[in-house]
Amino acid sequence: MSLALENVGKTVGHETHIADIDLTMEPGRFYVLLGPTLAGKTTLMRLMAGLDRPTSGRVLVDGGDVTGTPVRKRNVAMVYQQFINYPSFTVYDNIASPLRRAGLSRDEVDRRVRESAETLKLGNLLDRLPGELSGGQQQRTALARALVKDAGLLLLDEPLVNLDYKLREELRVELRQIFSRRSAVVVYATTEPSEALIMGGDTVVLSEGRLLQHGATHDVYHHPASMQVGRSFSDPPMNFIPGEVVGGEAWLGGGRIRLPLSGHLAEIAPGRYSFGVRANHLGVVRNRQDDIAFAASVELSEISGSETFVHVDVDGTAWVVQEEGVHSLGLGENIEVFVNPRNVYAFDANGWLVASPPRPGAREAAE
């Protein structure tokens, strides 16, 4: 089924939780709802499911208005961030419950429960109660219950966030395979940009209840429509510095640093801009001849395994540099941070994207 939201809004008291969202979702496709906590992801999902009623706008399923239809009468399945199962039912009964409610025959229920349990590796746990399972197994049960139903709309609200790292990686891969075989609209909410990139599909970027950008995940990542999207769809957030373009050159950091405008930046008109660089394109060592350097002072240096996150202060703006390898930098140390002009984004005074680097795939092929 296809799902469309028309000017959907939700206000509670005087607070706006969702503002004027227009979105069309096609069957058989995978949508990632990306946004920080309180962006409205869960609220939007609840509106899609019919658990809550929007205060304005309409929800259409296959072109028909379902705005006021209660969730029981819709064909949806949902998995929550918390592991929600019926604690007094066994795993088998948990998975079987939507099928039994649909009035399927005993044999059919049995066949589908076992098939779905097999997919999620719950085959030998069917007689247990949810309380006797580990977190990962509980969430698998919840996923199995959602998948067994063959719903037209499958909503997953940060389903992997409460699991440990290893399990998350594992389930993520499994889920992608399972979704690829489905003809449902799958909506997957996450706060992590990296998860959105791994899951692929389409990404809908939300912030404070507003839809910022919607498109194929990699397009959104490489061409963020605004500074806000750049900030949301990067982890750590994209770093920005104001600058002015005068006569084919950009002057950053109060006019002290020259950024030659070539490649994707060649076309931009004179004026004030904000230039953005992702943390992984910044470095503490010069890699190429045409790298430009910023003077920075170190505020914090975090080593996470094989990478180092260096929090620096560049002209009063906080930046984060993501550097391969382990670098120990002292607090307050004055260093130089390097960036290659090829990786710089430019945003106009209103925060809209003006120029973005070409897709890395294309670039590597050219080199």
Added chain:
Amino acid sequence: MKVRKRTLALGLYFVFLLLPLYWLVNMSLKPNEEILGELTLLPQNVTFENYVTIFTNADWYTGYLNSITYVSLNTIISLAVALPAAYAFSRYSFVGDKHFFFWLLTNRMAPPAVFLLPFFQLYSTFGLIDTHIAVALAHCLFNVPLAVWILEGFMRGVPREIDETAYIDGYSFPLFFATVFLPLIRAGIGVTAFFCFMFSWVELLLARTLTTVEAKPIAATMTRTVSAAGIDWGLLAAAGVLTIVPGALVIWFVRNYMAKGFALGRV
């Protein structure tokens, strides 16, 4: 040394706690002559005569049956009324819900005697005097608020997402409530039933005033042992022992949930 002091204190506590109980049981097994004649720590002439009287004399055992009838009726009515109310309080917010919730509890703050006269008048008008349902309904005034309060605590402990998942799965509300929700708050229902039972079982004033013959509670029957010939101590003690038994049984069944119940589910 410290441990021994504690042991001693606990020992004394138990002696004081159990002494009246022991005395009651002891007395119930003696004939009246021995009770009045000499001080014996163990019955010298063990007799079950007192118990036999209670179990064979209809005047006596109907007292128990009456008590059990109105207590059970009260527990069932209280639960049936309090379950939906508690669900509404735990799941929905409506105008004045918090004030209403508190007001319910204030009902318990009034002494039962205050309601004696209005109840008597009202039930007389409707011809309900001396019926089991009269006592059961009167006790509801105190038990329903308590039941709502306890059940709400337990229900609040069940995540709302379980309700939603059930609706997504296609459950209707009654089916969800009966097959999914009630099993989750089993402990709460047990504890609530216990509190209702306990209040109703020991309450004497309302029960005695609203009944005369047909629905007379056991506690009222016990006053019958006073006669011109004096008090039948042994019989009275035996009746007392039998009055404790149902309460002890109920406590035994809900003992594991008691702590949670006393915290009104809010743990």
